[in-house]
Amino acid sequence: MSAPTPSAETQLAFLTKIQRLFAEGDFTATYKFALLVTLADLAVELGADDGAALPLSNRQIAERFIQLYWRHAVPYGTSGNDTASGVLIQNAGTQAAVLTAIAKFRAVSRANTVQQARTEPAYRALLSKVATVVSAQPLNYLQNFGGITDPFLYERAAPGHILLKPGVAYCLRRFYPLVQQLCRVHWVDHIKGNRQNHEILGDAGDLEDFLFSISRQSLTIIGSELLKLDGPKCFYCGLSLQDAEVDHFVPFSLYTRDVAHNFVLAHATCNRSKSDSLAGSQHLEKWLERLTSYSSQLDEIGFAAGVPTSRATAHRVAAWGYGNAQSVGARAWVKPLHYELVDDRHRDLLVSR
Structure with a gap:
């Protein structure tokens, strides 16, 4: 059931409490960062642009924890001679139980x-x-x-479930990039601040990539398979490709979870020019047609590369991204140095597919 969107004052209060949570909360492990990342992702993927509450199951959240921590359960090692290879500790005491469980499963x-x-x-x-x-x-x-419990995000619902409170999913969708960035920065700092990790980390210049970015091996598989699927041509300009780059159609800076259906091949020039912008209506229409025509093939590519696959999720993420962009008067990239206003054309394409 829909509900009124939160007022500006309510949204500001939400952001203030998020800030207080990071400033005043007790983060003995990285679980709380993972939980906020997960709640924000699920709000984007399953929520709506109204103030309705959003029910979630513990198993839905656990699925995302496994995805987030899966790569963390293998040793991290830099190339420096003064560092050791080992699994990073993500708890103030012994290793976090989720990581231990994943490591045992992988073994x-x-x-x-x-x-x-x-x-x-x-x-x-x-x-x-x-x-x-x-x-x-x-x-x-x-x-x-701050020494109290303030249940402003969710409440326990039926056994094994929580309910994001009215307005929370809306705010997580509206402020998604900010929440994700806060979580990632504090997550990295937490790991760097743990003395048990100092021997492993060294300078740790690539720690954030290790924790949150798709692996180079997965990118190579995706690029190779997309070349077979789409042919040697840029998704955006249509010209022949020599050195193809894998691009997030909905920019990674906007939505920070990799989904196989969101990847396309592009010229380096087009990729750099588009950068963190949404794509124009002609590209959106082509991408939506591709979701329908090649959904099963993209599922196979995602499975081979170890990347989540979901046509429905990719579509919902795009609808969210373009909806937010339209609400703030953003412009979408068409070609180098050429942009268009995000408007009803983009919305109608997403609604009709």
């Missing part, structure tokens, strides 16, 4: 990616274990800050 599994892991019978036990940890720890303590 006895043939799965190299979460997508492969989900096909194995033992994955259900891993998911249940992570859901239990999520329920007992970050869901219980995220909203504790």
Whole structure:
């Protein structure tokens, strides 16, 4: 059921509490950052641009925790001679239980990616274990800050479920890039500040990429498979490709979770020119047609590369991104040095597909 959108005052109060949560909260592990990242992602993917509450299950959240921490459960090592290789500690004491559970699963599994892991019978036990940890720890303590409990984000609903309070999904959607950036910066700082990691980290110039970016191996697979699927031509200008670059159609700076259906191949020139902009209506129409025509092939590419796949998610993310852009009068990239206003044309394309 829809509800009125939060007022400007309510949105400001939400941002103030998010700021207080980071400033006054007790972050003994990285779980709270992961929980905020997850809630923001799910608000974008499942919420709406109204003030309605949003129900979520602990298992939905646990799925995202496994995706977030999957790569963290393998050793991190820099190329420096003064560093050691090891799994980064993400708790003030012993290793975080979620990481330990994933590491144990990976040790006895043939799965190299979460997508492969989900096909194995033992994955259900891993998911249940992570859901239990999520329920007992970050869901219980995220909203504790400044010496009090302020349940401004969610409340416990039916067993195994939470309910994002009215207006919260809207605010997470509206301020998604800010929330994600705050979480990532504090997550990196938390790991760097843990003395147990100092021998492993060294200067740690690529720590953020290790924690949050798609791996080079996955990018190589995606680029190779997209070349077979779409042919050697730039998605945007249509000209022949020599050295193709993999581009996020909805910019990564706007939505920071990789989904296979969001990738296209582009010239370096087009990719750099488009940068962090949404694409114009002619590109959006082509991309939406591609979602329909090649959905199963993109699923296969995502599985091979170990990247989440979902045509519906990619579509909802695009609708959210263009909706936000239209509300603030943003402009979309058409070609180098040429932009157009994000307006009803873009909205209508997304509604009709």
